[in-house]
Amino acid sequence: MNKKINSFLVVSLLLLVVIIYSAITGSIKMDTMEFIRALFGEENSNYTVIKDLRFPRIIVALFAGASLSISGVLLQAVMRNPLADAGVIGISAGASFVQLLIITLFPMMFFFTPLLAFFGGAFACFLVFMLSWKSGLNPLKIILVGIAINAMFTGLTEAFVTLCSYMNVMVGGVGGSNLSMRTWSDVRLISFYGLIGLLAALLIASWCNLLALQDKTAKSLGFNVTRARLFIAAIAVLLAAISTATAGVIAFVGLLVPHISRRLVGSDHKWLIPFSALAGALLILTADTLGRILVAPLEIPASTIMAIIGGPFLIFLIRKDK
Structure with missing residues (x-):
């Protein structure tokens, strides 16, 4: 118990430090005390610029990291x-x-983008399940099928962008994989849908614990395994769609964070889900902040940093599982 509480305290403290550091570091700089005084109402022109340019980016990064991790x-x-x-x-x-597709063809439906993107994610998830089912959802088979599905949708996206450029159609509003130029409208979007997904995930933590049991054992306890799997998968897809719609495609967050979190707080999802949310928020915000300052004034997208970290980690897990 002490280890779990200490882990929560350390990650929360680190998250607070990174939030402040990310806010005061960049082309416009403030010292920590000056920032804190401005935060509590002191007039400061630099703070006004930071509030409009960096705060939305920070909040989107926090929600994206938490959503992808859960x-x-x-x-x-x-x-x-x-x-x-x-x-x-x-x-x-x-x-x-x-x-x-939605933002290009129906830009007036911007606020419903995460909800509509959910159906794209759900279809991809359905394809992975369907094509892996005969192998008994073998972990390596799921990864191989998933990589193929990922390549297919990535190719469709690139083909659509190319087609639009040939037809002189403006492709706008897509988040890409860079968190720069996020606005308060992006914050409202990800916070509305994100809070719904995060709260739903916390409420079904006990279901996740029951899924760790053998199906026969869970069913003998009166637990509807199929319904639970569908509902939990829907929440997972919704959270991924929310993050993708506002922060772009960032891989490996949902792979790295849960594994590290299990070592720190164990496999009980009542602890694992909230801790993973904090750790994921910390990871993405740290990656985005590093991307801003390492080669300033140029930027390295958070997705690129995560790919550099996550690729070797995936190889390590596959070899370990073997």
């Missing part, structure tokens, strides 16, 4: 697969493709 936790519980991640198995790519 999505990974839920997918791993549903599939009983430690390698499941929305970015790796194509769910994020499916959501991104539908998002592109």
